[in-house]
Structure formats: C-alpha cells, structure tokens
Amino acid sequence: MMLLNRPKILRLLVGRRERGKEFIRASAVMGSALEEMPNDRVNGIDAVGGGVRDVYGEDSATEDQFITPWTFSVASGYTLLRNPRHNKGLAFTEKERDAHYLRGLLPPIVLSQEIQEKKFMHMLRQYQVPLQRYMAMMDLQEMNERLFYKLLIDHVEELLPVVYTPTVGEACQKYGSIFKRPQGIFISLKEKGKIQEVLKNWPERNIQVIVVTDGERILGLGDLGCQGMGIPVGKLSLYTALGGVRPSACLPITLDVGTNNEKLLNDEFYIGLRHKRATGQEYADFLFEFMSAVKQNYGERILIQFEDFANHNAFELLEKYRTTHLVFNDDIQGTASVVLAGLVASLKLLGGTLADHTFLFLGAGEAGTGIAELIALEMSKKTNAPVEEMRKKIWLVDSKGLVVRSRIESLQQFKKPWAHEHKPVKTLLEAVQAIKPTVLIGTSGVGRTFTQDVIEAMASFNKKPLILALSNPTSQSECTAEEAYTWSKGRAIFASGSPFDPVEHDGKVFVPGQANNAYIFPGFGLGLIMCGAIRVHDDMLLAASEALAAQVTDEHFAKGLIYPPFKDIRKISSHIAANVAAKAYELGLASRLPQPRDLVKYAESCMYSPMYRFYR
Ligand SMILES: NC(=O)C1=CN([C@@H]2O[C@H](COP(=O)(O)OP(=O)(O)OC[C@H]3O[C@@H](n4cnc5c(N)ncnc54)[C@H](OP(=O)(O)O)[C@@H]3O)[C@@H](O)[C@H]2O)C=CC1
Ligand SMILES: CC(=O)C(=O)O
Numbered sequence: 001m002m003l004l005n006r007p008k009i010l011r012l013l014v015g016r017r018e019r020g021k022e023f024i025r026a027s028a029v030m031g032s033a034l035e036e037m038p039n040d041r042v043n044g045i046d047a048v049g050g051g052v053r054d055v056y057g058e059d060s061a062t063e064d065q066f067i068t069p070w071t072f073s074v075a076s077g078y079t080l081l082r083n084p085r086h087n088k089g090l091a092f093t094e095k096e097r098d099a100h101y102l103r104g105l106l107p108p109i110v111l112s113q114e115i116q117e118k119k120f121m122h123m124l125r126q127y128q129v130p131l132q133r134y135m136a137m138m139d140l141q142e143m144n145e146r147l148f149y150k151l152l153i154d155h156v157e158e159l160l161p162v163v164y165t166p167t168v169g170e171a172c173q174k175y176g177s178i179f180k181r182p183q184g185i186f187i188s189l190k191e192k193g194k195i196q197e198v199l200k201n202w203p204e205r206n207i208q209v210i211v212v213t214d215g216e217r218i219l220g221l222g223d224l225g226c227q228g229m230g231i232p233v234g235k236l237s238l239y240t241a242l243g244g245v246r247p248s249a250c251l252p253i254t255l256d257v258g259t260n261n262e263k264l265l266n267d268e269f270y271i272g273l274r275h276k277r278a279t280g281q282e283y284a285d286f287l288f289e290f291m292s293a294v295k296q297n298y299g300e301r302i303l304i305q306f307e308d309f310a311n312h313n314a315f316e317l318l319e320k321y322r323t324t325h326l327v328f329n330d331d332i333q334g335t336a337s338v339v340l341a342g343l344v345a346s347l348k349l350l351g352g353t354l355a356d357h358t359f360l361f362l363g364a365g366e367a368g369t370g371i372a373e374l375i376a377l378e379m380s381k382k383t384n385a386p387v388e389e390m391r392k393k394i395w396l397v398d399s400k401g402l403v404v405r406s407r408i409e410s411l412q413q414f415k416k417p418w419a420h421e422h423k424p425v426k427t428l429l430e431a432v433q434a435i436k437p438t439v440l441i442g443t444s445g446v447g448r449t450f451t452q453d454v455i456e457a458m459a460s461f462n463k464k465p466l467i468l469a470l471s472n473p474t475s476q477s478e479c480t481a482e483e484a485y486t487w488s489k490g491r492a493i494f495a496s497g498s499p500f501d502p503v504e505h506d507g508k509v510f511v512p513g514q515a516n517n518a519y520i521f522p523g524f525g526l527g528l529i530m531c532g533a534i535r536v537h538d539d540m541l542l543a544a545s546e547a548l549a550a551q552v553t554d555e556h557f558a559k560g561l562i563y564p565p566f567k568d569i570r571k572i573s574s575h576i577a578a579n580v581a582a583k584a585y586e587l588g589l590a591s592r593l594p595q596p597r598d599l600v601k602y603a604e605s606c607m608y609s610p611m612y613r614f615y616r
C-alpha cells in the first residue's frame with residue numbers, strides 16, 4: 001500500500017489545477033488518497049486525527065501553513081466569497097485576492113479576524129431584540145463559518161443565550177416567518193422510501209454526528225413541527241463551539257411527520273407538512289427507514305443524538321436503537337448526566353453523600369425520570385445497595401399529582417419504577433410537605449410552578465435547600481433566580497436550565513448556575529467520536545458527570561456555584577471527552593486502537609479551531 005502524506009496529496013492535486021476553470025474532482029481523489037494515509041500519531045498526540053478525522057486538512061495545518069480551500073472543486077472568485085466554509089470576507093490577504101480572482105469583488109481594505117470579530121460584536125450589541133441577534137448570528141454562520149465560531153467560542157457566555165436557550169425557542173416558534181435559507185436536511189413523509197437518496201443530497205460525506213428531532217416537544221414550548229429545526233442547528237453549533245467537533249462533520253436533521261399544532265397548521269408561513277402527526281406503525285416504519293439509511297450511509301460509528309421528541313416516542317426509540325446504533329437521547333441521558341454532576345458537586349456545600357438526600361421532581365417525563373434513574377444508579381454504585389432500594393429516595397410529581405403505587409395501572413412504563421407506597425397527594429406543595437425533600441428539581445415544562453409557598457416550605461426544613469428549575473426556555477422556568485433567593489432568604493443553592501443574571505439579596509450577590517445539558521453533550525459526543533465508540537453505555541454518562549463535577553473549584557463553591565462557568569467549556573469538554581473515551585475503552589466499546597496515553601491532550605488535539613487558514 002502506497003502511503004502518502006497530506007501535503008504531498010495536496011501538491012499532487014494542485015499540480016492538476018488549470019487557471020480560470022472549476023477544477024479537479026477533488027472529493028473522489030482525496031477520499032481514496034486519504035484512505036491510504038497512515039493513522040495520525042496517536043500516542044504522540046501532536047497530530048490531529050484519530051477520532052475526528054481531518055479529511056479536508058482544515059486542522060492539521062498549523063495556523064501559518066497553507067491549505068487549499070476545497071469544496072467539490074477548488075473554490076475561487078465569487079464562489080469562494082459565497083462559500084461560508086472558506087469565506088473570510090475582508091480578511092482575505094492581498095496575495096489571496098490575487099491568487100483567487102477576488103480583485104474588485106472586495107473593497108481594498110484588509111482586516112484581521114480580530115477586527116472582524118470586534119466589529120461584529122459591536123454590531124450585534126446594537127440590537128436590543130434577542131431574535132434580531134439570533135438572526136444576525138445565523139446570517140453570519142451562513143456567510144463566514146469560521147468567524148461565527150470564533151465569536152461563539154470567544155464570547156460563549158454572552159452568545160449562548162442567543163444561539164441557544166432561551167432565544168432559539170422563540171426562533172423555532174417564528175421559524176416560518178424568519179426563514180431565509182434552509183439549514184440541515186428536512187426529511188418529510190413525502191420522502192418515505194427515498195431517505196437514503198435524500199441523505200446523499202447533503203454535500204458532506206464524512207458526517208460524525210447527527211442531531212435529529214421530529215419537533216414534537218421543543219423545549220417546554222410543545223409541538224412546533226418542522227420548525228423545530230432551530231434545535232438541531234443550535235445543538236450542533238454547540239458541538240463545534242463547545243466540544244470542538246468540526247462543523248463539516250455535523251448534520252442537523254428534522255423529520256417532518258406532520259404536526260398537531262393547530263396554530264401552525266393554519267399559519268400561512270408554516271414550512272412543514274400541513275397534516276396531523278403520523279403515529280403508530282407509520283411513524284415506526286418511517287423512523288426505522290431513517291435509522292437504517294443513516295447507518296448504511298455513514299457507517300457503524302455515526303453518532304445519532306435524539307433531541308426534543310415527545311416522551312411517548314423518545315423512550316421507545318432509545319430502547320429500540322441503543323443496541324444497534326450509536327444513539328444518545330440528550331433530554332433523557334444528557335440532562336441526567338449534567339444534573340448528577342451538579343448534585344455531586346453540591347455535596348461540597350451541603351455535606352453528606354447522595355444517599356443521605358431525598359429528591360422530589362416536578363415533572364415525570366424524559367428529563368425527570370432520566371435524571372432520577374441516573375441518580376439511583378450512582379447511589380447504588382456508591383453504596384452497593386440495589387438500584388430498586390435507591391429509587392425509594394426519589395419521588396416524582398406529574399400533572400396528576402405524586403406518582404404513587406395506587407396509580408400503577410394507569411402509569412406509562414417509564415414512571416412505574418417510581419410508584420412508591422404513599423397515600424395519594426395532589427399538589428406539589430402537599431408533596432413537598434409530605435416528602436420533605438432536600439432537593440427539588442423542576443422538569444415539568446411549566447413556568448412559575450415553584451411558588452412562594454413551595455420555596456418557603458423547602459426553606460423551612462432545609463438549611464440550604466437545593467432548587468433546580470430546569471425547564472426551558474426562561475418563560476417555562478419553574479421559578480426565577482430572584483424568587484429562589486428571595487423566598488428562601490438567601491439560603492437556596494439554585495441553578496436553572498436557561499440562564500439568569502446574578503441577583504442581589506440583602507446586600508449579597510448570588511450567581512445562579514445554569515444546569516443545562518449543553519455542559520455534557522458536546523464533550524460526551526467528542527469522547528465517543530474520538531475513540532470510535534460503537535455504543536453508548538450508562539457508565540459513560542456517570543463518567544461524564546464525574547468529569548464535570550471535578551471541574552468545580554473552591555472559588556466556584558465560594559460563589560454558591562455548583563457548575564463551572566461556561567467560559568471554560570472547551571477545557572471542561574476535553575475532560576468529559578477523555579473520561580467518556582476512557583470508559584469506552586474499559587468497556588471494550590471503543591474501536592479506535594491503540595488507546596492514546598493522554599486522553600485529555602488527545603481530546604484537545606482533536607478540537608476544531610476557528611482561526612482562518614491561509615490559502616495558497
Ligand atoms: N435544563 C436542561 O438541560 C433540560 C431541560 N429540559 C426541560 O424540561 C422540561 C420537560 O422536558 P421533558 O421531561 O422532556 O418533557 P416531558 O413531556 O417528557 O415531561 C413533562 C412532565 O411534566 C409533567 N407536567 C406537565 N405539566 C405539569 C403540571 N402542571 N404539574 C405537574 N407536572 C406537570 C408531565 O406530566 P404528565 O406525565 O402527567 O403529562 C410530565 O411528566 C422542558 O421544559 C425542557 O425544556 C429538558 C431537557 C434538558
Ligand atoms: C436543553 C434541552 O435539551 C431542552 O430543554 O430540551
């Protein structure tokens with residue numbers, strides 16, 4: 001087998017370039033040539049490679065090396081300016097403007113990426129309306145991908161609420177009216193029987209992660225049908241910015257099986273199918289075709305993240321495909337992992353062990369039961385007691401009241417393990433008074449349900465009540481940070497799914513944490529990808545939690561925080577990725593061998609950098 005190094009391949013290909021034309025069938029040639037490349041050094045970790053294959057040479061070149069801006073052909077001139085992956089706008093150098101037929105297509109000034117970034121942030125901050133900021137960011141992503149990611153990485157705490165919760169929720173609600181250019185792949189029932197062909201229309205071949213939704217439970221906003229696309233797009237931009245997975249390896253997909261949202265069905269700007277949702281066998285067959293086509297197209301190691309499916313499908317899909325595909329349900333598993341991390345960290349403030357605590361949830365769906373199950377698993381591992389025993393410390397309230405044994409016949413399958421012996425209890429306040437939890441977790445999707453009575457009751461028998469209001473977006477949060485601190489007289493340890501600003505109470509400033517699965521899934525996904533994991537195992541979720549909890553320092557605890565700040569997210573993600581990959585190797589679920597010696601450094605070396613590259 002002839003081994004070629006990457007610069008040599010590029011020289012060979014560029015040698016065939018003809019002036020003024022669209023060139024070379026690059027993807028086919030490069031694909032086969034790269035197959036012949038030796039594995040990048042794994043234990044030496046100085047080369048990018050391994051899990052996140054650098055097919056286009058985007059990241060293996062150092063920042064001062066030249067790379068070729070491949071699309072399907074060598075992009076130049078007007079086409080280059082309109083290609084978001086390679087466009088640099090005013091940052092094209094004089095030399096590049098000459099070599100790539102850009103003269104006259106740009107004004108004469110040459111700006112650095114830093115000045116472009118400063119200018120864009122200045123422009124963005126002029127917008128007072130969050131949705132305008134969202135739209136400006138989406139425009140930037142469509143225009144200049146590297147600048148988009150540079151902004152997002154450098155200003156993560158400021159821009160996360162723009163491209164993610166809460167603003168992405170509003171964007172999904174108004175997606176039809178603000179729709180300009182399609183993002184990701186829309187697969188509707190019209191494409192039934194042809195899903196494999198539809199996937200082939202996507203220009204990238206080397207996809208490593210798909211985030212897919214059917215739009216039925218978008219955040220706490222309900223069924224938004226095809227307009228749920230904002231969620232996979234937003235989640236995948238975090239895969240890149242927070243977890244370092246290359247954008248070309250990310251594919252957002254929305255499955256349009258209809259919507260039961262009457263408002264959307266009657267909205268002239270709605271972009272999806274105008275009929276009720278497919279259910280039963282029709283839905284299952286469609287999903288089966290999709291899952292098979294994905295695996296056939298992208299292979300065994302493609303990561304499929306289910307996002308914002310309604311719970312009547314979410315649990316079944318996860319159960320059905322977890323043994324045949326590399327699947328991960330962010331709402332059930334990612335949320336569980338992030339909450340467990342916060343709870344483990346909070347023990348430093350509260351004292352004792354997890355098993356010393358009593359947990360009460362408002363909301364017994366995907367997030368609620370997912371978190372509950374992982375807490376029980378962790379307690380069981382720590383105490384050597386059976387999981388069934390540990391579950392008894394965890395109670396859930398749904399829309400009908402406390403989940404208790406007498407309701408068992410009518411309960412959905414995923415609630416049954418939580419139906420403990422207790423007399424029926426109707427309201428959350430009564431449940432709080434009866435169970436006397438030390439930890440109260442909101443996963444109901446219903447805003448302002450942690451009322452003053454509820455928080456005061458929690459504060460009456462807990463020195464430091466731990467209150468997590470996880471529902472998104474902000475409008476659905478069970479309470480605000482201010483309410484939690486005020487009603488508990490400054491004693492609550494509080495975190496929420498969507499961000500809240502710091503609160504001043506009694507002369508003291510409280511900084512609320514953000515308990516959001518965005519801490520977990522980017523690093524978790526990177527870990528799976530970089531070790532070539534073939535299946536997700538619950539122990540990997542525990543490994544991710546442990547890594548996240550370990551990133552909370554005394555300085556954070558001093559501020560009452562149980563999560564580290566998002567500004568450190570890339571470092572956090574590399575530790576999560578390393579722990580997840582280590583667990584995959586330990587369980588024999590990693591396919592990329594040998595195992596790198598230093599997994600944290602290896603994870604860092606795999607991460608995408610948004611710095612511009614120089615074009616030859
Ligand atoms: N912070 C984070 O990282 C995450 C946050 N979330 C948020 O959590 C929320 C719930 O998501 P998910 O679990 O997937 O949704 P589900 O629909 O699966 O579950 C919602 C649960 O809340 C219950 N519920 C609804 N209304 C009430 C009410 N008035 N009183 C008591 N219980 C009620 C439902 O009861 P019943 O079963 O009787 O219908 C159900 O058990 C969403 O807002 C979502 O955005 C989700 C994932 C991650
Ligand atoms: C954060 C998230 O995944 C949700 O609210 O659904």
Ligand SMILES: [Mg+2]
Nearest residue numbers: 307308330331
């Ligand atoms: Mg979600």
